[in-house]
Amino acid sequence: MATEIERKFLVTGTQWRAQVTATRTICQAYLARAEHASVRVRVIDGRDARLTIKSARTQISREEFEYPVPLSDARAMLSLREGGLVEKVRHLVPAGGGRTWEIDVFAGAHEGLVLAEIELEHAEERFERPAWLGREVTGERCYGNAALALAGKVDAA
Amino acid sequence: MATEIERKFLVTGTQWRAQVTATRTICQAYLARAEHASVRVRVIDGRDARLTIKSARTQISREEFEYPVPLSDARAMLSLREGGLVEKVRHLVPAGGGRTWEIDVFAGAHEGLVLAEIELEHAEERFERPAWLGREVTGERCYGNAALALAGKVDAA
Numbered sequence: 332m333a334t335e336i337e338r339k340f341l342v343t344g345t346q347w348r349a350q351v352t353a354t355r356t357i358c359q360a361y362l363a364r365a366e367h368a369s370v371r372v373r374v375i376d377g378r379d380a381r382l383t384i385k386s387a388r389t390q391i392s393r394e395e396f397e398y399p400v401p402l403s404d405a406r407a408m409l410s411l412r413e414g415g416l417v418e419k420v421r422h423l424v425p426a427g428g429g430r431t432w433e434i435d436v437f438a439g440a441h442e443g444l445v446l447a448e449i450e451l452e453h454a455e456e457r458f459e460r461p462a463w464l465g466r467e468v469t470g471e472r473c474y475g476n477a478a479l480a481l482a483g484k485v486d487a488a
Numbered sequence: 489m490a491t492e493i494e495r496k497f498l499v500t501g502t503q504w505r506a507q508v509t510a511t512r513t514i515c516q517a518y519l520a521r522a523e524h525a526s527v528r529v530r531v532i533d534g535r536d537a538r539l540t541i542k543s544a545r546t547q548i549s550r551e552e553f554e555y556p557v558p559l560s561d562a563r564a565m566l567s568l569r570e571g572g573l574v575e576k577v578r579h580l581v582p583a584g585g586g587r588t589w590e591i592d593v594f595a596g597a598h599e600g601l602v603l604a605e606i607e608l609e610h611a612e613e614r615f616e617r618p619a620w621l622g623r624e625v626t627g628e629r630c631y632g633n634a635a636l637a638l639a640g641k642v643d644a645a
Contacts (some may be wrong), residue, residue, distance in 0.1 A: 362541060363520035363527055367568040370520055370527045370541070382539070384519060384527070386568050396561050398539065404553050411524040411543050411551075433588065474539075 335385075335395050336454055339474060342445040344463030347434055353423040357435075360412035361480045369477050372400075372408045380405030388470070414481035415440055427459045441479055492542075492552050493611055496631060501620030506589055510580040514592075517569035518637045526634050529557075529565045529623040537562030545627070571638035572597055584616045598636055 352461070359373040371383045380402045386394040398406075409416065418439040424432040426449055437444040449458055468474040516530040528540045537559045543551040557565075567571065575596040581589040583606055594601040603625070606615055625631040 356510075361522075362521035365520035365570040367570065368519040368527075368543070370623065382541070384539070384565060384568070394564065396565060397554055397555070398557060400553070400555060404588060404611075407551065408525070408541060411541070413522040422541040 332399075333395050335393050336451045336456075337448050338451065338467065338469045339468050339471075340447045340469075341465035342434060342463055345466035346449075346463050347422070347424050347432070347461065350424045351422045351434075352425065355421050356418075357421055358409070358416055358418050359476070359480070360409050360416050361414060362408060362411055363413060364477055366418065371476070372405050372412070374402065374405050374409070378402065381406070388475075412480070416485050417476060417480050430458060432461075435480075445478075446474060460477050490552050490554075491503055493608045494548050495546075495603045495608065495624060495626045496628075497624050497626075498622035499591060500622035502568070503620050504579070504581050504589065504604075504618065507578045507581045508591075509582065512578050512618050514576050514578055515566075515573055516637070517566050517573050517634070518571060518634050519565060519568055520570060521634055528633070529545050529562050531559065532564050535559065539565070545632075565605070569637070574598065574633060574637050580632075587615060594636070601636075603631060 347348045355376050357373060357375055358377075359371055362370040362372060364370070367387050369385050369387075371385065373383065375381070380400050382398050382400045382405070383398040392419045416439065417437070419435040419437045419441075422434040422436065424434055426432045430449055430451070435446045435448070437446075447464060451458065472478050500581045512533050514530060514532055515534075516528055519527040519529060521527070524544050526542050528542070530538045530540065532538070537557050539555050539562070541553040560644075573596065574594070576592045576598075579591040579593065581591055583589045587606055587608070590605045590607075592603045592605070594603075604621060607613065613625045629635050
Protein backbone atom coordinates (compact mmCIF):
# COMPACT_ATOMS: atom_id res chain seq x y z
CA MET A 332 0.00 0.00 0.00
CA ALA A 333 1.22 3.47 -0.88
CA THR A 334 -0.20 6.88 -0.14
CA GLU A 335 -0.33 9.02 -3.23
CA ILE A 336 0.01 12.81 -3.13
CA GLU A 337 -0.30 14.19 -6.63
CA ARG A 338 -0.93 17.51 -8.27
CA LYS A 339 -2.32 17.72 -11.78
CA PHE A 340 -2.16 20.48 -14.39
CA LEU A 341 -3.21 21.21 -17.93
CA VAL A 342 -0.29 21.50 -20.36
CA THR A 343 -0.16 24.58 -22.60
CA GLY A 344 3.05 24.13 -24.61
CA THR A 345 5.22 21.47 -26.21
CA GLN A 346 8.67 22.51 -24.94
CA TRP A 347 8.61 19.53 -22.54
CA ARG A 348 8.98 17.16 -25.50
CA ALA A 349 12.71 17.96 -25.73
CA GLN A 350 13.23 16.63 -22.20
CA VAL A 351 11.35 13.33 -22.37
CA THR A 352 13.37 10.48 -20.84
CA ALA A 353 10.88 7.63 -21.31
CA THR A 354 7.56 6.96 -22.97
CA ARG A 355 4.94 4.31 -22.44
CA THR A 356 1.57 3.56 -23.92
CA ILE A 357 -1.24 3.03 -21.43
CA CYS A 358 -4.64 1.50 -22.03
CA GLN A 359 -6.85 1.41 -18.97
CA ALA A 360 -10.40 1.15 -17.73
CA TYR A 361 -12.36 0.96 -14.49
CA LEU A 362 -14.00 -2.28 -13.42
CA ALA A 363 -16.04 -0.72 -10.66
CA ARG A 364 -16.20 2.38 -8.51
CA ALA A 365 -17.85 2.69 -5.12
CA GLU A 366 -18.08 5.27 -2.37
CA HIS A 367 -14.67 4.41 -0.89
CA ALA A 368 -12.73 2.63 -3.65
CA SER A 369 -12.21 2.38 -7.39
CA VAL A 370 -10.73 -0.58 -9.24
CA ARG A 371 -8.66 -0.04 -12.37
CA VAL A 372 -7.07 -2.37 -14.93
CA ARG A 373 -4.12 -0.99 -16.87
CA VAL A 374 -2.11 -2.47 -19.75
CA ILE A 375 1.30 -0.84 -20.32
CA ASP A 376 3.01 -1.02 -23.73
CA GLY A 377 0.70 -3.93 -24.58
CA ARG A 378 2.93 -6.08 -22.38
CA ASP A 379 2.57 -5.49 -18.62
CA ALA A 380 -0.71 -5.40 -16.75
CA ARG A 381 -1.71 -4.09 -13.34
CA LEU A 382 -4.78 -4.20 -11.18
CA THR A 383 -5.04 -1.14 -8.94
CA ILE A 384 -7.37 -0.36 -6.04
CA LYS A 385 -7.48 3.30 -5.07
CA SER A 386 -9.26 4.71 -2.10
CA ALA A 387 -11.54 7.67 -2.62
CA ARG A 388 -9.50 10.84 -2.61
CA THR A 389 -9.33 12.88 0.58
CA GLN A 390 -8.12 16.25 -0.71
CA ILE A 391 -4.95 15.38 -2.68
CA SER A 392 -3.86 12.14 -1.01
CA ARG A 393 -5.22 8.63 -1.42
CA GLU A 394 -4.26 5.04 -0.69
CA GLU A 395 -3.25 2.85 -3.58
CA PHE A 396 -2.84 -0.92 -3.82
CA GLU A 397 -1.33 -2.19 -7.05
CA TYR A 398 -0.71 -5.76 -8.20
CA PRO A 399 0.77 -7.21 -11.40
CA VAL A 400 -1.66 -9.51 -13.20
CA PRO A 401 -1.32 -11.76 -16.26
CA LEU A 402 -1.85 -9.86 -19.52
CA SER A 403 -4.55 -12.31 -20.64
CA ASP A 404 -6.47 -11.69 -17.38
CA ALA A 405 -6.18 -7.94 -17.86
CA ARG A 406 -7.51 -8.14 -21.42
CA ALA A 407 -10.48 -10.22 -20.24
CA MET A 408 -11.10 -7.82 -17.34
CA LEU A 409 -11.03 -4.79 -19.66
CA SER A 410 -14.09 -6.26 -21.35
CA LEU A 411 -15.92 -6.11 -17.99
CA ARG A 412 -15.23 -2.38 -17.70
CA GLU A 413 -17.61 0.32 -16.61
CA GLY A 414 -17.44 3.17 -19.13
CA GLY A 415 -14.85 3.51 -21.86
CA LEU A 416 -11.22 2.63 -22.42
CA VAL A 417 -8.76 5.44 -21.75
CA GLU A 418 -5.77 5.42 -24.09
CA LYS A 419 -2.81 7.68 -23.52
CA VAL A 420 0.92 7.97 -24.06
CA ARG A 421 2.75 8.82 -20.86
CA HIS A 422 6.00 10.79 -21.13
CA LEU A 423 8.41 11.14 -18.22
CA VAL A 424 10.16 14.51 -17.86
CA PRO A 425 12.58 15.40 -15.03
CA ALA A 426 10.99 17.91 -12.64
CA GLY A 427 14.03 18.87 -10.53
CA GLY A 428 14.65 17.75 -6.95
CA GLY A 429 14.54 14.11 -8.04
CA ARG A 430 10.89 14.40 -8.99
CA THR A 431 9.31 13.52 -12.32
CA TRP A 432 6.55 15.01 -14.42
CA GLU A 433 4.24 12.43 -15.93
CA ILE A 434 2.79 14.04 -19.03
CA ASP A 435 -0.18 12.15 -20.46
CA VAL A 436 -1.12 12.76 -24.07
CA PHE A 437 -4.58 11.28 -24.52
CA ALA A 438 -5.80 9.49 -27.62
CA GLY A 439 -9.17 8.11 -28.65
CA ALA A 440 -12.17 9.82 -27.05
CA HIS A 441 -9.95 12.37 -25.28
CA GLU A 442 -7.59 13.25 -28.13
CA GLY A 443 -6.29 16.80 -27.67
CA LEU A 444 -6.12 16.58 -23.88
CA VAL A 445 -2.63 16.78 -22.32
CA LEU A 446 -2.23 16.55 -18.53
CA ALA A 447 0.88 16.78 -16.35
CA GLU A 448 1.11 15.16 -12.91
CA ILE A 449 3.74 15.41 -10.24
CA GLU A 450 3.94 13.14 -7.20
CA LEU A 451 4.98 14.84 -3.96
CA GLU A 452 6.09 13.69 -0.51
CA HIS A 453 3.97 16.25 1.34
CA ALA A 454 0.86 18.12 0.34
CA GLU A 455 2.57 21.50 0.80
CA GLU A 456 5.85 20.61 -0.94
CA ARG A 457 7.17 23.23 -3.41
CA PHE A 458 8.26 22.41 -6.95
CA GLU A 459 9.41 24.26 -10.06
CA ARG A 460 6.69 25.35 -12.47
CA PRO A 461 7.91 25.06 -16.05
CA ALA A 462 6.72 27.45 -18.77
CA TRP A 463 4.47 24.84 -20.37
CA LEU A 464 2.49 24.26 -17.18
CA GLY A 465 -1.11 25.47 -17.46
CA ARG A 466 -3.94 25.71 -14.96
CA GLU A 467 -3.96 23.39 -11.96
CA VAL A 468 -6.80 20.86 -12.08
CA THR A 469 -5.92 18.82 -8.96
CA GLY A 470 -9.13 17.51 -7.45
CA GLU A 471 -11.28 18.57 -10.42
CA ARG A 472 -13.28 15.42 -10.90
CA CYS A 473 -13.73 15.82 -14.65
CA TYR A 474 -9.95 15.45 -15.12
CA GLY A 475 -9.70 12.35 -12.93
CA ASN A 476 -8.98 9.09 -14.74
CA ALA A 477 -12.23 7.56 -13.54
CA ALA A 478 -14.22 10.51 -14.86
CA LEU A 479 -12.33 10.41 -18.17
CA ALA A 480 -13.20 6.73 -18.49
CA LEU A 481 -16.88 7.46 -18.00
CA ALA A 482 -17.28 10.81 -19.73
CA GLY A 483 -17.18 11.85 -23.33
CA LYS A 484 -14.63 14.31 -24.63
CA VAL A 485 -13.20 16.87 -22.17
CA ASP A 486 -12.10 20.30 -23.39
CA ALA A 487 -8.35 20.74 -23.26
CA ALA A 488 -8.69 24.54 -23.05
CA MET B 489 -9.02 -16.70 -15.18
CA ALA B 490 -11.49 -19.45 -14.35
CA THR B 491 -15.10 -19.94 -15.29
CA GLU B 492 -17.20 -20.82 -12.29
CA ILE B 493 -20.29 -23.01 -12.51
CA GLU B 494 -21.83 -23.34 -9.09
CA ARG B 495 -25.12 -24.42 -7.59
CA LYS B 496 -26.17 -23.22 -4.17
CA PHE B 497 -28.62 -24.69 -1.65
CA LEU B 498 -29.96 -24.07 1.81
CA VAL B 499 -28.90 -26.69 4.37
CA THR B 500 -31.59 -28.28 6.49
CA GLY B 501 -29.71 -30.78 8.68
CA THR B 502 -26.42 -31.27 10.47
CA GLN B 503 -25.51 -34.81 9.34
CA TRP B 504 -22.84 -33.32 7.05
CA ARG B 505 -20.79 -32.38 10.11
CA ALA B 506 -19.60 -35.99 10.50
CA GLN B 507 -18.00 -35.86 7.04
CA VAL B 508 -16.10 -32.56 7.24
CA THR B 509 -12.53 -32.91 5.91
CA ALA B 510 -11.37 -29.33 6.35
CA THR B 511 -12.55 -26.07 7.86
CA ARG B 512 -11.53 -22.48 7.31
CA THR B 513 -12.66 -19.16 8.64
CA ILE B 514 -13.46 -16.54 6.03
CA CYS B 515 -13.89 -12.82 6.51
CA GLN B 516 -14.75 -10.93 3.35
CA ALA B 517 -16.23 -7.78 1.95
CA TYR B 518 -16.87 -6.08 -1.38
CA LEU B 519 -14.84 -3.06 -2.43
CA ALA B 520 -17.07 -2.17 -5.35
CA ARG B 521 -19.70 -3.63 -7.59
CA ALA B 522 -20.62 -2.48 -11.07
CA GLU B 523 -22.80 -3.68 -13.91
CA HIS B 524 -20.28 -6.22 -15.19
CA ALA B 525 -17.93 -6.91 -12.27
CA SER B 526 -17.63 -7.13 -8.51
CA VAL B 527 -14.44 -6.87 -6.48
CA ARG B 528 -14.04 -8.83 -3.27
CA VAL B 529 -11.37 -8.96 -0.57
CA ARG B 530 -11.19 -12.15 1.49
CA VAL B 531 -9.06 -13.07 4.52
CA ILE B 532 -8.79 -16.82 5.19
CA ASP B 533 -7.96 -18.11 8.68
CA GLY B 534 -6.65 -14.62 9.52
CA ARG B 535 -3.57 -15.50 7.50
CA ASP B 536 -4.05 -15.61 3.72
CA ALA B 537 -5.67 -12.88 1.70
CA ARG B 538 -7.11 -12.76 -1.81
CA LEU B 539 -8.44 -10.13 -4.13
CA THR B 540 -11.09 -11.50 -6.47
CA ILE B 541 -12.78 -9.97 -9.51
CA LYS B 542 -15.94 -11.75 -10.60
CA SER B 543 -17.90 -10.99 -13.71
CA ALA B 544 -21.62 -10.51 -13.44
CA ARG B 545 -23.34 -13.86 -13.44
CA THR B 546 -24.84 -15.12 -16.70
CA GLN B 547 -27.21 -17.81 -15.48
CA ILE B 548 -24.99 -20.06 -13.30
CA SER B 549 -21.54 -19.41 -14.79
CA ARG B 550 -19.21 -16.47 -14.32
CA GLU B 551 -15.59 -15.53 -14.88
CA GLU B 552 -13.36 -15.20 -11.85
CA PHE B 553 -9.90 -13.67 -11.47
CA GLU B 554 -8.21 -14.24 -8.12
CA TYR B 555 -4.87 -12.95 -6.83
CA PRO B 556 -3.07 -13.40 -3.53
CA VAL B 557 -2.40 -10.07 -1.79
CA PRO B 558 -0.46 -9.15 1.36
CA LEU B 559 -2.53 -9.56 4.53
CA SER B 560 -1.84 -5.96 5.57
CA ASP B 561 -3.16 -4.72 2.20
CA ALA B 562 -6.28 -6.85 2.59
CA ARG B 563 -6.97 -5.48 6.05
CA ALA B 564 -6.59 -1.91 4.80
CA MET B 565 -8.81 -2.67 1.80
CA LEU B 566 -11.52 -4.18 4.02
CA SER B 567 -11.87 -0.74 5.60
CA LEU B 568 -12.74 0.66 2.13
CA ARG B 569 -15.60 -1.81 1.78
CA GLU B 570 -19.06 -1.15 0.47
CA GLY B 571 -21.58 -2.66 2.90
CA GLY B 572 -20.73 -5.00 5.76
CA LEU B 573 -18.19 -7.69 6.53
CA VAL B 574 -19.33 -11.23 5.90
CA GLU B 575 -17.96 -13.76 8.37
CA LYS B 576 -18.39 -17.47 7.87
CA VAL B 577 -16.80 -20.81 8.58
CA ARG B 578 -16.43 -22.91 5.45
CA HIS B 579 -16.53 -26.70 5.82
CA LEU B 580 -15.47 -29.03 3.02
CA VAL B 581 -17.48 -32.25 2.63
CA PRO B 582 -16.87 -34.85 -0.11
CA ALA B 583 -19.72 -34.81 -2.65
CA GLY B 584 -18.89 -37.95 -4.64
CA GLY B 585 -17.41 -38.04 -8.15
CA GLY B 586 -14.39 -36.08 -6.94
CA ARG B 587 -16.51 -33.04 -6.19
CA THR B 588 -16.74 -31.15 -2.91
CA TRP B 589 -19.54 -29.47 -0.98
CA GLU B 590 -18.54 -26.14 0.47
CA ILE B 591 -20.81 -25.60 3.45
CA ASP B 592 -20.76 -22.06 4.78
CA VAL B 593 -21.97 -21.46 8.33
CA PHE B 594 -22.44 -17.71 8.65
CA ALA B 595 -21.68 -15.67 11.76
CA GLY B 596 -22.23 -12.05 12.65
CA ALA B 597 -25.11 -10.34 10.84
CA HIS B 598 -26.13 -13.59 9.10
CA GLU B 599 -25.85 -16.01 12.04
CA GLY B 600 -28.21 -18.94 11.52
CA LEU B 601 -27.75 -19.07 7.76
CA VAL B 602 -26.10 -22.22 6.36
CA LEU B 603 -25.50 -22.55 2.61
CA ALA B 604 -24.00 -25.40 0.58
CA GLU B 605 -22.31 -24.88 -2.78
CA ILE B 606 -21.04 -27.34 -5.33
CA GLU B 607 -18.83 -26.46 -8.28
CA LEU B 608 -19.59 -28.29 -11.52
CA GLU B 609 -17.86 -28.76 -14.86
CA HIS B 610 -21.03 -28.29 -16.89
CA ALA B 611 -24.26 -26.51 -16.14
CA GLU B 612 -26.29 -29.71 -16.63
CA GLU B 613 -23.97 -32.05 -14.68
CA ARG B 614 -25.69 -34.43 -12.25
CA PHE B 615 -24.64 -34.87 -8.63
CA GLU B 616 -25.82 -36.72 -5.53
CA ARG B 617 -28.27 -34.84 -3.31
CA PRO B 618 -27.59 -35.65 0.33
CA ALA B 619 -30.41 -35.77 2.90
CA TRP B 620 -29.39 -32.47 4.48
CA LEU B 621 -29.69 -30.54 1.23
CA GLY B 622 -32.54 -28.04 1.28
CA ARG B 623 -34.05 -25.79 -1.34
CA GLU B 624 -31.89 -24.68 -4.26
CA VAL B 625 -31.15 -20.94 -4.19
CA THR B 626 -28.78 -20.76 -7.19
CA GLY B 627 -29.18 -17.37 -8.81
CA GLU B 628 -31.33 -15.96 -6.01
CA ARG B 629 -29.64 -12.64 -5.52
CA CYS B 630 -30.41 -12.34 -1.81
CA TYR B 631 -28.22 -15.41 -1.14
CA GLY B 632 -25.29 -14.13 -3.20
CA ASN B 633 -22.23 -13.06 -1.25
CA ALA B 634 -22.45 -9.52 -2.56
CA ALA B 635 -26.08 -9.25 -1.43
CA LEU B 636 -25.23 -10.75 1.97
CA ALA B 637 -22.50 -8.12 2.37
CA LEU B 638 -24.95 -5.33 1.67
CA ALA B 639 -28.12 -6.64 3.26
CA GLY B 640 -29.17 -7.16 6.82
CA LYS B 641 -30.11 -10.56 8.16
CA VAL B 642 -31.46 -13.12 5.71
CA ASP B 643 -33.94 -15.77 6.85
CA ALA B 644 -32.43 -19.22 6.91
CA ALA B 645 -35.86 -20.80 6.53
